[in-house]
Amino acid sequence: MNPLLSNFHLPRSPCTEENKEESPIVRFRGRNVHQRETPLSSSKRKMTYPDRFIRSCVGEKSELRAFKFNNNVSLGKCNEWDRALACSLTGISSKDLDSALLSPNHTELDMSISNIERHWADKKMKPKHVKEHPPTLIKCSIFDIQDIEKNFYLNILNISKNNVCAVGLGNQVSLMDLATKEVNSFVLNEEEDEAVNVTSLCWLDNADLLAVGTELGDVEIWNSLVLDSPLIINTNSQCKINTIVQLDENTLAAGAQSGRIFIIDFNDLSIKSTLKHDNSQCVCGLAISVNGKYLASGGNDNKVKIWNTSFEETCLISSLESHTAGIKALAWNPIPEKGSLLATGGGLKDKTIKLWSAIKGQELISVPVQDAVTGLHWLVDGNYLVSTHGTVGLPGTVQLWRCFRVNGVYKLEEIPISSTNSISPHTNRILYSTLSSDGKLLLTAAADERLVVWNINSPKVLDRQNNKKNSSIFDATIR
Numbered sequence: 430m431n432p433l434l435s436n437f438h439l440p441r442s443p444c445t446e447e448n449k450e451e452s453p454i455v456r457f458r459g460r461n462v463h464q465r466e467t468p469l470s471s472s473k474r475k476m477t478y479p480d481r482f483i484r485s486c487v488g489e490k491s492e493l494r495a496f497k498f499n500n501n502v503s504l505g506k507c508n509e510w511d512r513a514l515a516c517s518l519t520g521i522s523s524k525d526l527d528s529a530l531l532s533p534n535h536t537e538l539d540m541s542i543s544n545i546e547r548h549w550a551d552k553k554m555k556p557k558h559v560k561e562h563p564p565t566l567i568k569c570s571i572f573d574i575q576d577i578e579k580n581f582y583l584n585i586l587n588i589s590k591n592n593v594c595a596v597g598l599g600n601q602v603s604l605m606d607l608a609t610k611e612v613n614s615f616v617l618n619e620e621e622d623e624a625v626n627v628t629s630l631c632w633l634d635n636a637d638l639l640a641v642g643t644e645l646g647d648v649e650i651w652n653s654l655v656l657d658s659p660l661i662i663n664t665n666s667q668c669k670i671n672t673i674v675q676l677d678e679n680t681l682a683a684g685a686q687s688g689r690i691f692i693i694d695f696n697d698l699s700i701k702s703t704l705k706h707d708n709s710q711c712v713c714g715l716a717i718s719v720n721g722k723y724l725a726s727g728g729n730d731n732k733v734k735i736w737n738t739s740f741e742e743t744c745l746i747s748s749l750e751s752h753t754a755g756i757k758a759l760a761w762n763p764i765p766e767k768g769s770l771l772a773t774g775g776g777l778k779d780k781t782i783k784l785w786s787a788i789k790g791q792e793l794i795s796v797p798v799q800d801a802v803t804g805l806h807w808l809v810d811g812n813y814l815v816s817t818h819g820t821v822g823l824p825g826t827v828q829l830w831r832c833f834r835v836n837g838v839y840k841l842e843e844i845p846i847s848s849t850n851s852i853s854p855h856t857n858r859i860l861y862s863t864l865s866s867d868g869k870l871l872l873t874a875a876a877d878e879r880l881v882v883w884n885i886n887s888p889k890v891l892d893r894q895n896n897k898k899n900s901s902i903f904d905a906t907i908r
Contacts, residue, residue: 563831563844564813566871568854570882572605574598578626579860579876581757581776581803582686582713582729584672586861586874587639589632593653594863594872595639596880597627602641604653607870607882615656617643631673631681640681640695642670648683650695662698664691674715674724676738682724684712690726690736692743704743706734716759719768725787727756733773735787747790754779758802761787764811772814774802782816784832784839793839800826804862806871808885814841815885817873819858825875826853827883854881 516522576598578585585597592607603614618625629642633650641649641659646666649659664670668686676682680701681693688707691700706712707730714727717738724736724743733749733756758774771787782802784793800818803825807814814832819825829844857876864871871883 564808564829565886566815566827566829566846567884567886568881569884570607571854572880572882574603574874574878574880577874577876577878578628581801581860582671582711582755583669584629584631584714584757584861585627586863586872586880587630587632588863588865588870588872589639589653590634590636590866592865592870593632593636594880595630595632596861596874597630597641600624600626602627602630602639602651604639613653613656615651617641617649628669629671629673629683631675633675634678640673640675642673642683644669646670646685648673648681648691648693648695660695660698662693662695662700664693664700666691669711671711671713672715674717676717676724677721682715682717682738684715684726684728686711688712688728688730690715690724692738702743704736704745706730707732710755713755714757714759716761716771718761719763719765723761723769723787725759725761725771725773727759727773729755731755731775731779733759733771733785733787735771735790747787749773749783749785749787749790749792751783751792751795752779752781754801758805758816760805760807760814762811763807763809767811772805772807774798774805774816777801777820782814782830782841784841794841796830796841798828800858803859804873806862806864808864808887809868810887813844815864815871817859817862819855819860819875821858821876823858824853825855825857825859825873825877827859827871827873855879 574596578597578599587595589595594605594607596603600617601614602617603612605612617627626644627641628644631640632638633640637653639651639653641651643649646664646668648662648664648670651659664683664685666685666687666689670683670685672684674682676692679694679696681695683691683693684706685691688705688710690704690706690712692702692704693699694701706726706728710728710730712726712728716725717723718725722737722739724738726734726736731750731752731754733752734745735747735749736743737746752773752775754776756773756775760772762768762770762772769786769788771785773783773785775781780798780801781795782798782805783795785791786793798816798818800820800823802816803819804817805814812832814830816828816830817825818828827846829846831842831844833840833842855873855875855877859873859875861874862872868887869885871885872880873883874880
């Protein structure tokens with residue numbers, strides 16, 4: 430034997446019967462590792478090498494290792510902490526706890542546990558690793574619009590589902606396809622000597638039809654593909670039609686300078702009914718809820734009125750009266766679950782944005798702003814609100830708000846616009862605004878005779894775990 434190896438004791442071969450008990454084999458990563466006793470193992474216990482993925486039970490109490498669940502365990506043998514915890518979780522008194530556990534159907538206990546599950550399901554908490562980024566507004570195009578009427582109470586800017594912009598310029602309506610920049614126009618009352626000015630515009634669900642309100646109290650339906658021979662509905666009011674909104678596939682609502690709201694069937698060109706918002710003050714804003722059941726009207730009487738249009742006879746259900754100036758800006762939340770949430774904005778003497786539970790007539794929050802509110806638009810997710818503002822002689826502004834709830838209370842938080850867009854492209858107050866149906870384009874027109882098109886980048890939800898740099902398949906394994 431080599432003398433250098435004489436001091437080393439090699440383990441016996443594991444293949445013989447005589448050393449099988451003395452030298453058990455632990456398989457570790459595919460190799461046979463023989464156990465051997467060391468001088469420290471005075472008790473001559475065999476060392477164990479636990480698997481790295483399964484915790485070892487060596488050293489734990491034998492009672493704990495042998496514990497098995499069975500249906501006959503009574504909490505009467507548990508300590509006070511166990512009983513208190515069980516009572517707190519299930520809502521069952523300590524006196525009735527044992528009987529609930531031992532009952533054959535466990536009805537009372539099951540109901541308590543299901544209540545706990547529903548409680549946590551109702552929380553609907555977002556994972557901490559999910560981060561929501563607010564939308565951004567970027568001005569992308571500016572157009573000159575000469576001879577635009579500078580009147581706070583009118584609504585002469587609207588965009589169709591096909592992203593065709595309609596703007597009223599005196600007695601003329603200009604139509605511009607925002608994709609191709611192609612422009613068409615038509616003139617009201619062209620065959621007559623006296624010009625008739627446009628006072629309101631509204632694209633219908635049929636994206637080729639445009640409803641036009643006039644200063645004579647008429648509502649004209651134009652086909653944008655033909656631009657000839659409009660259908661004319663005469664309201665006999667002989668006053669301006671300041672605002673128009675579509676209620677359903679056959680019906681329009683038109684708000685007039687006289688304080689009346691005309692419900693119009695544009696299929697048979699008739700007036701179905703007339704609503705009285707006010708005896709003398711004009712109607713300057715109309716908005717229909719996402720489910721089509723409720724109509725909101727804002728007027729120069731500083732009131733917002735909510736009408737139920739789902740019946741044959743439209744009826745008034747609430748009046749919102751905390752504004753101190755005329756209300757032109759109205760916007761229903763587009764999410765069906767928030768269908769009764771209404772945003773309103775007041776004029777120059779008011780300078781507030783308010784949120785309402787409109788059906789109940791309850792004011793939820795009022796936020797002061799620096800200028801009169803001329804337009805309000807919810808983005809498609811219902812969590813963000815865009816507002817437009819203006820004061821005579823001052824640059825018009827656009828603001829973005831995040832709407833959320835804290836402990837059941839609504840909040841509006843202003844989202845700063847990026848530095849590249851912080852300077853307003855308008856040198857005078859914004860009077861008119863409209864949002865595309867997909868929520869990606871905002872159009873604003875101001876007293877400076879400029880039309881600005883804004884791109885809106887929708888909110889993005891980023892998962893930090895899915896956006897790690899240098900990600901690898903090895904990141905998914907246990908190291």
